Amino acid sequence: MEIRLNRRFLLASVALGGAASLFPGARRALAARGPGSVVAGESVTPVPLQDVRLLPSHWLDAVESNRAYLLSLSADRLLHNFRTQAGLPPKGEVYGGWENDTIAGHTLGHYLSALALMYAQTGNAECRSRVAYIVQELATVQDKWGDGYVAAFTRKAKDGTITDGKIIFAEMEKGDIRSGGFDLNGAWSPLYNIHKTFAGLFDAQTYCQDPNALPVAVRLGGFFEAFYSKLMDAQLQKVLTCEYGGLNESFAELAARTGDAKWLRLAKRTYDRPVLDPLMARHDDLANRHANTQIPKLIGLGRIAEVSGDAHWQVGPRFFWQAVTQHHSYVIGGNADREYFSEPDTISQHITEQTCEHCNTYNMLKLTRQLYTWQPNSALFDYYERAHLNHVLAAHDPQTGMFTYMTPTITAGVRDWSTPTDSFWCCVGTGMESHAKHGESIWWQGAETLFVNLYIPSRMQWARKDVSWRMETRYPYDGQVTLKVEDVKAPAAFALALRVPGWVKGDLSVTVNGQTVPATPSGGYLVLNRTWHAGDTVALTLPLALRTEAPVEAPHLVSLLHGPMVLAADLASAEAPYDAMDPALVTSDVVRDMAPVAGQEAVYRTTQAGRPAQLEFKPFYAQYKRRSALYLRCFSESEWHQEEGVYREEQRRQKDIAVRxxxxxxxxxxxxxxxxxxxxxxxxxxxxxxxxxxxxxxxxxxxxxxxxxxxxxxxxxxxxxxxxxxxxxxxxxxxxxxxxxxxxxxxxxxxxxxxxxxxxxxxxxxxxxxxxxxxxxxxxxxxxxxxxxxxxxxxxxxx
Known part of the structure; x- marks a missing residue:
């Protein structure tokens, strides 16, 4: 069994990040692009996060707000249960919310990852010192247990009493396995919890070079190696009916980092057949499955493929990504209603206040990055950009640093924000990570090609060619992007590949040092091959135009977009009661009816189409404390005349139920x-x-x-x-x-x-x-x- 430990595979694991879903039009974009790569056979990895620094933008605002929140939290309070369950005195009071429930401890893994990522993204020394402290505390707890175990989740017994969670493993080893959904012998998704701890330890090693992180992870792996050895396959299958996150990815990662094939064997055993077999057979069996329970499993299969070198394991992840992004996702890139997938192409039946869960998008972006390392294709980043901009940014309030669990797509929905110390939902954890690493997917590198996949203001040092670049842009509000070689040790020959988004219509232009130059179209990129000198400046202009999209099964249910940015009708403040009828559009051409609002960027107003009044459309992600209309029914004049009465009565009925x-x-x-x-x-x-x-x-x-x-x-x-x-x-x-x-x-x-x-x-x-x-x-x-x-x-x- 061959374990491949090359740089590509290591970077592929540590540079994964994010979460999300589908957008209307994705199918057409992918079909138009085809599967071709920009440079055949060229291994592609992200430029390391520590070599990228964000410049002023909404993305940097999110990072700085998140950094303030991370540093406001107490590591000792998050470590409370870890210490007490091992018989050590706590150093801080336990937090509230989920940290005071049987899933306690899951936040610490997210927090460890977020601190490590924030250190890489910003160089903040306090983040790195906290990482070192937490890892040392986990080692101390592990030493106290003596068998590699380190966790904080609890379990609720049948009589309602709360005990430490470790007891469930002894019960299961004896054949007492009570598993299903989120509950495993009275504990809330304990293996999912463990996966977060593994991920935090790996990020501590990768981004902070912490010398103690991998030894703690190896000893924790040893506890599970012993546990697995006592279970027959049928018993393990029963255990795996409970959400286990990406525990298969954790074991594969241990194999990659240690070179020990036993961890890869554990990774392959962490495979629940009823869910994964259909996906490996390219069958969409996702309806009514809990969405975020599944996504990390597919990332884990992909990691097994990378570490083992066996491409068979890529089949499921590739098919799953296609199914979710093309058949199960909303216009903002998120997926699932009330956390569950529905039947394919039924988005119009699931536009509710319980869409979209941030964790799903976090993991879908992670999967997208993984697929891109296998075969660079700009269509993957058409999706990535959609979800990163319109869902991930929407789920974080840069003024307060708080996070949403769901980002509602229902008309007049309100985003419900976390509190600093009494929420700690799963989406708070993934939110901490998402907004610590916005520089991770902008710049990508091949042996002789530098890829620009996201247009986010940033500076980057490309160590491979000893050259630094600076990108300045107001995209997606403006289509002008400027990239400048700030410094280069010596003139360097390589290709610069600029992603051309799939939604671009009409002419675009690219110049170098003010002169129009030929650019070779390849795989959805404009490729500039030249010898680069300090001061060389590339100017790319992407035409940003208004357009509409609709779910494939409901062409009259439209959303408005400006380039990659989803717009929504701004209805009212989230703080005030709202009992108006849902707005609609009556026109044969939505785009033609829109007029820009003077003095406001990416803001448009209907001229005649709005019902019951004219509507103003603004970027959806930024409507943090507003009520929005993301999807609107669009009627012709004759249709509206026929349906207005029925439409108003249905709106009245639905609102009556909602109000009551x-x-x-x-x-x-x-x-x-x-x-x-x-x-x-x-x-x-x-x-x-x-x-x-x-x-x-x-x-x-x-x-x-x-x-x-x-x-x-x-x-x-x-x-x-x-x-x-x-x-x-x-x-x-x-x-x-x-x-x-x-x-x-x-x-x-x-x-x-x-x-x-x-x-x-x-x-x-x-x-x-x-x-x-x-x-x-x-x-x-x-x-x-x-x-x-x-x-x-x-x-x-x-x-």
Whole structure:
């Protein structure tokens, strides 16, 4: 078994970063480009992050804001559980949010990576000293355990008591494996958690040259080597039904860094067949799968391919990237609704407040970089740029340094921001990393070619040719890009490849020292071959034009773009209530109806098309505290005349439900069930007719908590109409009291229906939450139940 330890593979692993999804038009762009490389056979890697410095821009603003946040956090507070579980006294109080739950410790791995990346990006010495401190603390904890173990997650026992998480491994070694979704023997995604620790240690070694990081990672790997050795393959498959992040990537990375083939064997065993076999067979089986659970696995397969030299392992990652970017992604580059993939090409049915999760985009960008090292193709960076600009920037408020979990695509949606010390969601962790490394994908290098893939103001030292470059631009607000050779030790001959985005229409121009020069088109790049001297200046002008895009299945649902930048109608402040009807466009040519707003960059206003009033479109990513309309229905005059009444009534119905909703749990979805404290017995999650749900067997129950408020309330449960007859005996208890009557629908046409029950007002007085328990009737199986919603009493809104 050959382990390849060359520079390309090492850089391919440490330079991966980001997260995201699809955009309309990607399929056409890829088809137009084809799979060709710029330079056949040339190995391509990113210019090391430490050799790139950002110049003033929105990207630098994000880095500086994130740096301030990182340095405001306490390493000792993030290390609290690591120390206490090993029997060491804590040096800081545990943080709140997810760090005070059974997933505790996941943030430290992200934080370690973010500090290491921030050191590489900025040279900040405090970041490096914190990395050294954290790694030393982890080594101390590991020494106390004595067997390589180092972690901070906890586990909740069946009686509700919280213990340290290590006990689950002893249970599983004995054959007691209770695995599914996010829960593994009472711990929340513990292997995902471990993957974050591995990744942080690797980044500490790569970017800070920490001498202790790899030894800690090797000893942690040894703990898992012993654990794996005690499991039969069927048992390990059961373990892997719980989210394990990119643990396969971690083991492959250990192989690359140590040269020891045993880690590669572990990486290959970390392969859950039900998910990965279809993707390796080029079959899109993603619908109703938790999106971010899957993406890191594919990155791991790619790392196995790189380390082993076996291209077979590339099949799944390549197919997965194509499927997600072309069939499962939104205009801003993100993917998934309520964290789950839907059926291919159904974006228009999933434009909600629960899109798009930042972690997904972080990992999709990481996968994109990986694919690019295998075969440089500018179409990969058409996607990368889309998601990096329109989703990653949108998920971070540069004024506060806080992060979103979801970036909603629903009209008038509001971005929900983290707090400094009481959130620590997964997307806070990936946000810390994303905004520490915006310089990592601008400049790429081959043996004789320098690639420019992103147009972000920056300075770069290219050690390979001993030449430094400076890029100045106001892109994507302006299409003018200037690149200057600031210094070169001696005149150097090489090719400069400038990416031409797939959306470019019309003429573009490129000059060197003010003179128009021939540029060879190749693989989506303009390639300048010459001998470069200090002071040489390249000027590239990319024509930025307005255009529209639409989901392939809904051509009348349009979004507006300016070059790579997605625009959205600016509706109102996020802080004020909003009850207006959703806006629409009535025109045969959206672009022609737009007029630029004087004195504002990339801001346009409808002249006649806006309904119910004219609309102003601004960059979506920057509408941090605004309500936006990202997707708008576009009608012809005749269509609008026919549909205006129906359109307004549907808008009224949807808004009535939204206004009355106090809380809702989407059953069968792991995160939703966890957030509502679901407990169940004799009940299993499932997917039916494209929707996640949960059935209920005789003798079982399901119980969860919903937020409440005083006053008359209605409990609404969604079922499939044909399942109503055998579910009529279901009993629903609120705070232990059975609801007096359920309003069962009489219409049995095949559709999703709502069963409603009024909650006596006396039951809600003084209550901020309600406990809801569902018990089955006499039938062997009740449901499936697809969701339970608590509403203020009012007019019934049918589905």
């Amino acid at each position: 909703t106090i809380d809702v749990i989407h059953l069968g979805e792991m995160q939703q069930e966890h957030d509502h404290g679901l407990r169940a017995d004799g009940s299993w999650p499932l997917v039916y007719r494209g929707r996640n749900g949960r059935d209920l067997r005789s003798g079982g129950f399901m119980e969860f908590t919903l937020k409440a408020k005083p006053g008359p309330l209605v409990l609404q449960t969604t079922l499939w109409s044909k399942d109503v007859p055998r579910t009529r005996g279901t009993r629903i208890l609120v705070n232990g009291k059975p609801l007096p009557s359920l309003n069962w629908p009489a219409d049995m046409h095949a559709r999703f229906v709502d069963v409603e029950a009024a909650i006596p007002e006396a039951w809600t007085q003084g209550k901020e939450t309600l406990s809801v328990r569902i018990l089955p009737g006499g039938s062997r199986s009740n449901g499936p139940f697809f969701g339970v919603r608590l509403l203020a009493a009012g007019h019934k809104g049918s589905q």
